[in-house]
Amino acid sequence: MSDEKKFAAYICTGCGIGDRLDAGQLENVATREGRMNVVKQHEMLCSKEGVKMIQDDIDNDGVTHVVIAACSRRAKMEAFAFPQTEVAITRANLREGVIWARPDTDEAKETTQEMAEDYIRMSCGEIKQMNPPKPSGQQGRNPNVLVVGGGVTGMTAALEAADAGYTVHLVEKTGALGGHVAKLHKRVPFRAAPPGTPNTPDANLPMPEDTGIEELIKRVEENDSIKVYLNSRITKTSGAPGRFSVDISAESGDTVTENIGSIVQATGFTLYDPSELKEFNYAGSPDVVTNLEFEELTNAAGDGPIKRPSDGKEVKAVVFVQDVGQNSDEEGKLPYDSGVGDLVAIKQALYCKHHNGDDCDTTIVYNNLRTPGAPGEDFYRSGQKNGVIFTKGDVKEVIPGDTLTVKMHDKILDEDADVHADLVVLDVGMVPNSGPDPYAANESLEGMSDEERAEELEAQAEAAAAEEAGGPSVSVESILNLDYRQGTDLPQLKWGFTDSHFICFPYETRRTGIYAAGPVRRPMDIKQAMDDATGAAMKAIQEIENAAQGRAAHPRVGDLSYPTFRKEGCTQCKRCTVECPFGAIDEDEERYPQYNESRCRRCGTCMGACPVRVISFENYSVNTVGAQIKECSIPEEWDEKPRILVLACENDAYPALDQAAIAGEEISPWARVIPVRCLGSVSLSWVTDSLNNGFDGIIMMGCKRGDDYQCHFVRGSAMANERMAKVGDTLESLNLEPERVVVHEVAITDIERVPALIKDMEETIEKIGLSPFKF
Amino acid sequence: MSDLNKRMIEEYRNDFLKEVEANVEEGEWVKMCMQCGVCSGSCPLGKHWAHPPQEIFMMIRAGKRDEVLTSDSMWMCTSCYNCIVRCPRQLPITHIMHGLATYSKKLGLVPKGQPTATFAEIFWNNMMKKGRVNELKLGLALYFKDGFGPGIKEALRNKDLGTKMMKAKRMSPAEFFGGHGIKDVSGLQKMIKKAQELEEARMKKFD
Structure with a gap:
């Protein structure tokens, strides 16, 4: 390909575009104003012939930059998938963006045509600032997956990746594989009762089953593609997906450095320590045990009866106290529920029935009984069938003694009751084994002014520098020891769980190429963790292939441009x-x-952050959007045709606009929509430039931000909002009304709201008058 | 009082649940209740019960033997079957209620003067005499269940209805004297006695 650029515009007249618009006039605009070297019309551009016409021009005529004026950029993507590295492509949205968004009436004809012509001008302006992207070639294909954590999640991830033909390095900090599951006596069954099982009290229902951990460990150990590092930790991770360099240090002090393609973090959980909850007397009596300790008691019993720790007495009555220190706003308790504790209690009550006989009384004191998963309801019935007593109540106190007394309030009978037991089992929750949250300090920045923020950041940077120089270290031990600018470990979303895009992209974290799986991501049981591990392994091998080709992960899947x-x-x-x-x-x-x-x-x-605008992508930059703003026609003041600039996030807002048009919603004839990759990429200069150019209003549409964010780039929308808080100063300096610039959170389903928001701006402009900057 | 009725209350133990399971008709279903409360919400008379079905089941599990068996709740059941139809766990709740009532009667724990229980007893005794129900005597027995004075009052109150029924030959005054019965009354009585013996033998003792 020569360095010479050749620009071409193709105007589609299909789908009614030709009937509603003057295509000849559009061709004129593209030739004379857009200065395209080649301008062609086609009656159906996405057809085989249409695509071939463009491909022929690329192959034989040296076309390097292509404007496709047809449907939305979200439609016909496969048809117009010309090789990214050879041609730069942009799309002028004449179908969803113009003819479908406007009524087919004589009065609307003029403004509709103007709208279409503007989109042609804007696309022609944009394409001149674009270049075909080229991958950096920073990394090749590295087929090594690092799995951190040798529990059931880590081992499953390792086996899945190995079975798919990748090499796995499995790092476990203890001396043995198996994690928590290796300590369990049995596991909650994986399957529900077969269909057609009757609902009777004597039905054949699922029972606790063997954990299967020994077989899993054997499969890992026998797999030639998996290298296991026991008693080892990650002491340094540097690089990027496809070229991670990871130091794996053994307890003995030996360190090996491995080249890694992608990482799965399956570091699991630690059980909550109930010692501080005095009312349960966990510290005060050896016969008050956690659910994990009860597993150990059962293992110790062998085939015989379960005996209690204090005096080895055979247990005849057990009380299971559910939700200990969970689901509470109180200081020192977990604000969430592990969700699996009730299944565990049923399983353990069934141990009692099996080991100590039917006359061993087992009472589960629950608040909200939850038995998630396919076998959940059947397993609950299995417990009932075998005589486990379930009672909804609040445990107030456990009084130690030869016979323990559990003081509770029965919530069904609404009365206080004492239950006597030989052993009390506490259902304690899962606490994720995460490293220190890189953004923990940033939370202190919320609600600060610019100056305060700058000072705080400066102070933090100094503290970090001091730490490097041998200052105080963080209290939580790092797991990955990333040498990234932004901290050593995976960012957390809530309550210490590694964050993932909870709607669309589970397993994803905010560190590309590092995937979280298992209870470090959210509390879960064995079955869920194994499914989770499979998902994370798939993501890890996908990332290896993406990195090798310089392709982006979601949501811009396959994008070869980079900043x-x-x-x-x-x-x-x-x-x-x-x-x-x-x-x-x-x-x-x-x-x-x-x-x-x-x-x-x-x-x-x-790019949006850069105050001096030096950051750009080959095909997306301050200039590509700037050119679109510049090329949009601004009618004279006496024409009384305002112009509203809509900067719409391509993930949710832009498709919502498309959907609105498809659904027949009318969009203001004054709106000019420019898709942006994320509201976070919006440069303040676009706002000032468009105001200076005579735009009367600016609407920015991004995704929901905050804790329950829907932003596809997690923080992009929030960043934009912070930055746009400063736009008031700009408006003031231009002597403009602050209402002219608004930021909205938009969801992909807001198809009625989105046109209404534009309409609102139209009304605002009517009220405050047109911009004085039209010349 | 039966000797089945001697044991102490043990809270939140399986003992009473096991007793119910063994001795109450359909009692083995009680443990399968998941305390959703749909039965209590569906019962048209639920708000008049001291303990609606959901609560009865919980009390059984909590070992509240006396409170359950001396309760008049299960006697309030009108057998409308709403609860059975709606129970997500498909418990035969109506049948369990009747089973509990029967068991309570067997143990002599029925609250004194419970009208449903009284009627049931009158009905049973009436039927056992001739092998079929003597409606005239059943009606009269009901009128006089609370004594002679109220009986006369009740009889006079219903005299028009009685006269009409006699005219329409729906009721015969001759039934007052003996009344007609089945062919082999003593055979039936023997049969029932044997059945009761068999049932008694099957009862488990809990003490």
């Missing part, structure tokens, strides 16, 4: 390195940003 910066312009302000939601950017020795292509999700949050 670069103009070094001469960089002021080393560090905003990009601090604000990247994925910690993709490090700093080099000279303190310039250092981009890591395979860690990058291509959201452009760095």
Whole structure:
């Protein structure tokens, strides 16, 4: 391919575009104003012939930059999938964006045509600023998966990856594989009773089954593709997906460095310690045990009866206290519920019935009985069938003694009751084994002014520097020891669980190429953890292949562009390195940003952050959007045709606009929509430029931010909101009304709301008048 | 009082649940109740019960033997079968209620003067005499169940209805004297006695 650029625009007249619009006029606009070298019409551009026409021009005529003026960029993606590295492509949205969004009436004809012409101008402006993206070639194909954690999750992930033909390094900090499951006597059954099982009290229902852990360990140990490191930890992880360099250090002090493609973190959980909850007397009586300790008691019993720890007396009455220290807002308790504790209690009550006979009384005192999973309800019935007593109540106190007394309030009978027992088992919850949260300190920044924030960040940076120099270290031990600019471990979303995109992308974390699986992600049981491990292994091997080709992971799947910066312009302000939601950017020795292509999700949050606008992608930059703003026609003031700029996030807002048009919702004729990768990529300069150019209003539409965020780039929308808080100053300096710029959170389902938001702006402009900047 | 009725209450133990399972008709279903409360919500008379079915089942599990067996709740059941139809666990709740009532009667724990229980007893005794129900005597026995004075009052109150029924030949005054019966009354009585013996033998003792 020569370096010469050749621009071409193709106008589709199918789907009614030709009937509603003057295609000849659009061709004129593309030729004269857009200055395209080639302009062609086709009656159905997405057909075989249409696509061939474009392909022929690329192959024979040297076309390098293509504007496709047809349907939305979200439609016909396969038809217009020309090789990314050879041609730059943009789409002018004439179908969903214009003809479907406007009524087919004589009065609307003029403004509809103007709208279409603007989109042609804007796309022609944009394409001139674009170049075909090229992958960096920073990394090759590295088929090694690192699995951290040798429990049932880690081992399953390792086996799945190995079975798919990848090499696995499995690191376990203790001296044996198996994790928690190896300590269990039996597991909750995996399957429900077969269909057709009657509902009778004597039905054949699922019972506790063997854990299967020994077989799993054997399979791991016998697998040639899995290398197991026992008594080992990760002491350093550097690089990026496809080129991680990981130091695995054994207790003995030996350290090996492995080249790794991607990582699965399956570090599991620790059980909550109930010692501080005085009312349960866990510390006060040896016969008050946790659910895990009860497993050990059962293992110790062998085939004989379960005996209690204090005096070895055969247990004849056991009380299971559910939800100990869980689901509570109180200090020192877990704010969430593990969800599996009731299944565990049923299983353990059945141990009692099996080992100590039918006349061993087992009472489960629950608050909300939850038995999730396929066998859950059947297993609950199995417990009932075998005479386990379930009672809804609040345990107030456990009084130690030769016979323990559990004081409770029965919530069904609404009365206080004493239950006597030889042994009390506490259902304690799962606490994730996460490393220190890299953003824990950032939470203190919420609600601060710019100056305060800057000071705080500076203070934190100093503290970090002091730490490097041998200062105080973090209290929680790091698991991955990442040498990333943004902290040593995976970011957490809530309550210490590693964060993932909870709607669309489980297993994903905010560190590309590192996937969390099992109870470190959320509390779960063995079956769920094994399914989780399989999912994470799939993501890990997908990332290896993506990184090898320089392709982005979701949501810009397959994107080959990645950010670069103009070094001469960089002021080393560090905003990009601090604000990247994925910690993709490090700093080099000279303190310039250092981009890591395979860690990058291509959201452009760095681009939006850069105050000197030196960061850009080949096909998306301050200039590509700037050109669209510049090329949009601004009618004279006396025409009374306002212009509303809509910067719409391509993940939710833009498809919502498309859907609105498909559903027949009318969109204001004054709106001009520019898709952006994420609201986080919006540069403040686009706002000032468009106001200076005479736009009357600006609407920014991004995804929901905050704890229950829907932003596809996690923090992008939140960043944009913070930045746009400052836009008031800009408006003030231009002497403009603050209502002219608004930011909205939009969901993909808001198909009626989105046009209404634009309509609102139209009404606002009517009220406050057109912008005085039209010349 | 039966000798089945001697044991102490043990809270939240399986003992009473096991007793119910062994001695109450359909009692083996009680443990399968999941305390959803649909039965109590569905019972048209539920709000008049001291303990609606859900609570009765919980009391059984809590070992509240006396409270359950001396309760008049299960006597309030009108056999409308709403609870059976709606129970998500498909417990035969109506049958369990009748089973509990029967068991309570067997143990002599029925609350004194419980009308349903009184009627049931009158009905049974009436039927056992001739092998079929003597409606005239059944009606009269009901009128006079609370004594002679109230009986006369009740009889006078219903005299028009009685006269009409006699005119329409729906009731015969001659039935008052002996009344007609089945062919082999003593055979039936023997049969019932044997059945009761068999049932008694099957009862488990809990003490």
